[in-house]
Every structure is written in structure tokens, then in C-alpha cells.
Amino acid sequence: MRDEEKAGKLGSNPTSRSEFDFIERIRHRARSHLKNSSLTLPPSSLLLGIGDDAAIIQQFAGRYTVITTDLLIEEIDFRLDTTTPWLLGHKALAVSLSDIAAMGARPRFALLSIGVPRAVWDSAFVDEFYEGFFSLAEVFGVALIGGDVSRTPERIVIDSIVIGDVTHGRAVRRSGARAGDHIFVTGALGGAAAGLRFLERGARLRGKRTRSTHSRMVEQLILRQLLPEPRVTWGAMLGEESLATAMIDISDGLSSDLMHICRESDVGAMIDAARIPIDPLVVNLCGRRALDPLLLALHGGEDFELLFTIHPRDLRRLPRRVGDVPIAYIGDVTKDAGHIRITEGSHVWSLEPQGFHHF
Numbered sequence: 519m520r521d522e523e524k525a526g527k528l529g530s531n532p533t534s535r536s537e538f539d540f541i542e543r544i545r546h547r548a549r550s551h552l553k554n555s556s557l558t559l560p561p562s563s564l565l566l567g568i569g570d571d572a573a574i575i576q577q578f579a580g581r582y583t584v585i586t587t588d589l590l591i592e593e594i595d596f597r598l599d600t601t602t603p604w605l606l607g608h609k610a611l612a613v614s615l616s617d618i619a620a621m622g623a624r625p626r627f628a629l630l631s632i633g634v635p636r637a638v639w640d641s642a643f644v645d646e647f648y649e650g651f652f653s654l655a656e657v658f659g660v661a662l663i664g665g666d667v668s669r670t671p672e673r674i675v676i677d678s679i680v681i682g683d684v685t686h687g688r689a690v691r692r693s694g695a696r697a698g699d700h701i702f703v704t705g706a707l708g709g710a711a712a713g714l715r716f717l718e719r720g721a722r723l724r725g726k727r728t729r730s731t732h733s734r735m736v737e738q739l740i741l742r743q744l745l746p747e748p749r750v751t752w753g754a755m756l757g758e759e760s761l762a763t764a765m766i767d768i769s770d771g772l773s774s775d776l777m778h779i780c781r782e783s784d785v786g787a788m789i790d791a792a793r794i795p796i797d798p799l800v801v802n803l804c805g806r807r808a809l810d811p812l813l814l815a816l817h818g819g820e821d822f823e824l825l826f827t828i829h830p831r832d833l834r835r836l837p838r839r840v841g842d843v844p845i846a847y848i849g850d851v852t853k854d855a856g857h858i859r860i861t862e863g864s865h866v867w868s869l870e871p872q873g874f875h876h877f
């Protein structure tokens with residue numbers, strides 16, 4: 519932002535926290551986190567981080583740069599009454615890490631920009647938000663190298679950018695699936711959508727105050743919505759080992775995201791309902807509430823699992839689990855361009871994409 523705006527801001531409200539101090543604090547936080555992290559690249563790769571007009575990165579020979587950005591808008595992508603600033607900071611980074619993972623790349627750097635109303639700026643929101651962000655950045659050795667701050671009239675706006683890299687030619691696109699490839703998904707599906715339904719029905723995170731087993735299970739589903747775990751290790755492995763022929767992260771819902779692969783690859787898909795890894799909590803809790811677990815797993819978004827295809831000859835090289843995250847084989851790529859079919863016992867249905875759309 520321009521200096522006169524900053525001066526105006528400070529001048530008009532001398533009690534408000536200073537933007538300069540804020541950036542200085544973020545700058546130190548970002549530096550100490552870099553020093554503590556054993557996962558980061560040699561320091562030569564980041565020549566200049568926060569504090570100048572722009573950051574400078576030294577590129578490694580033989581590697582491609584992969585960049586993504588995600589916008590989170592209050593009341594559209596999140597609501598302050600259902601989440602916490604910490605969880606929001608965590609999620610802002612998680613969704614971008616998930617995109618980098620879906621390219622088969624490894625995340626290295628982040629830029630984070632926020633626009634907040636004055637009342638939010640004057641509260642503890644921003645500090646907690648950055649704590650959530652850094653807690654995830656530290657897990658994967660991602661360095662915060664820049665961002666921006668401004669004021670909005672009413673609602674919070676967040677823009678999260680992540681830069682990653684991958685060996686030349688190993689990035690995984692949506693367009694590489696071929697008929698005969700096998701389709702896999704990491705983890706379990708439907709949890710995030712179920713969590714959102716519970717939030718819409720008034721359930722909230724209560725933490726230690728939660729007593730009954732039932733409420734604890736509901737909380738776990740809510741956390742699948744508010745605290746997604748991006749599949750960073752799986753994604754980078756599937757790219758670097760040249761295993762996946764196509765890949766996407768499940769943000770809109772399995773039916774929609776599989777259709778993206780089909781359209782870009784000019785293929786179709788046949789999946790088996792019995793093989794869809796439905797989140798066990800969804801099976802347990804939602805069957806009783808007229809929320810069909812299979813439909814939540816097929817069309818519910820925001821699980822941030824990875825959906826990918828594998829050539830049959832590479833199946834032997836494919837691990838069945840990385841860390842504590844398993845994968846499930848759910849079906850095959852077909853020649854039937856643009857059509858997804860789903861088998862349920864002896865029935866075969868056409869599966870229409872019904873995932874999330876902003877408009």
C-alpha cells in the first residue's frame with residue numbers, strides 16, 4: 519500500500535496497531551520459523567524475503583516453478599461464527615498447498631495478503647490467524663516471503679499464494695489420463711461436506727467442553743471442514759516418481775473433479791460405488807440424519823484429498839499408504855469421453871457432476 523495511505527490510517531486512529539510494526543513482527547516470525555525448520559531448502563534458494571519491494575528466489579537448474587493462488591472471502595468461503603482465526607489461517611495455507619500437491623510439486627514459498635475491517639485489525643484476529651498459518655507452514659517447511667495488508671469496509675478478504683517446484687517434466691496435469699488407467703483417491707471422502715451440514719444445523723466446535731461420544735464425532739467432522747490436511751507428501755511423491763498420469767485435488771467434490779480430469783484428458787470413467795472410501799464418521803452419523811453418506815462422498819466438496827490416475831504397468835510401484843494416509847482404487851478410465859458411470863451392485867448409473875459452484 520502507498521505510504522500516504524499508511525500515514526492516513528495511523529493518523530486517523532492513533533490507538534490502532536501500526537501496520538509497519540505488524541509487518542516487522544511477521545517478518546521476524548517468518549525468519550525464526552525458517553531457522554527452526556529442518557525441511558527447508560539451502561538458504562541460497564531464498565535470497566530476499568519480507569522487507570523490500572519484492573522477494574527474490576534463486577531457481578534451481580532442472581526444476582519447474584509451480585504457482586497457485588486462492589481467495590477466501592468472508593460470508594462466501596467462511597463465516598466467522600463457525601470457525602476461529604487460527605483455523606482460518608491454517609486453512610488459507612492448506613487449500614493452496616493442496617493445489618501444489620495436485621500438480622505433483624513440493625511447496626516452498628508462500629505470500630499471504632489480507633484485507634480486514636478496522637475492528638478486526640484492532641482485535642486479536644490477525645495474530646491468531648498468522649499463528650494458524652505458521653503452524654502448517656512449519657510442518658512442510660514453507661517460507662512466508664511476502665504479502666500485503668489493506669482495510670476493507672466490512673468483510674475479511676484473504677489471498678494465499680504458494681510457490682512450489684518439481685523436476686522438469688514431472689508436473690502432473692489434469693490432461694494426462696488415458697483409457698485403461700486406474701483411478702485412485704487418497705484418504706476418505708464426505709467428511710468435510712458432512713461437517714458443513716452440521717455447522718449449518720447449528721453445531722459448533724466446543725473443544726474440551728465436549729463430553730458425549732456423539733458430539734466428539736460431530737466435532738471431528740466439523741474439523742474435516744475447518745482443518746483440512748493437504749496431501750503434500752502424497753502429491754510430491756506421485757509427481758517425482760512419475761506415477762500419476764493425471765491428478766486433481768478434491769475441492770469441488772469427487773463427481774465434479776473427476777469430470778475435470780475426464781474433460782481435460784478427453785476420456786470417461788467407470789467407478790464402483792462400493793469402492794468409494796466414505797469417511798467412517800459420515801457412515802456412522804449421517805445415515806441416521808437422512809444425509810446419504812454415498813452422496814456426500816460423491817458430491818461434497820472440500821475434502822482436499824487427491825484424485826489421480828495410474829497406468830496399469832506402474833501399479834506395482836504404487837505404495838498403498840504414505841504415512842498414515844491410505845489410498846483406495848475406485849475405478850477405471852474409459853474411452854467414453856465426458857461420461858462418468860457408476861456401478862452399484864448390478865446397476866449402472868450415469869454420474870452427473872454436482873459439486874460446488876460459486877455462481
Ligand code: ADP
Pocket residue numbers: 519520541544567568569570571572573630631632662663664665666667
Ligand atoms: P509496498 O507498499 O512496497 O507493497 P508493503 O509495506 O506493503 O510495501 O510491504 C513491505 C514488505 O512487507 C514486502 O516485503 C511485503 O511482501 C511484506 N508484507 C506486507 N504485508 C504482508 C503480510 N500481510 N504478510 C507477509 N508479508 C507482508
Ligand code: MG
Pocket residue numbers: 519665666667
Ligand atoms: Mg504492499
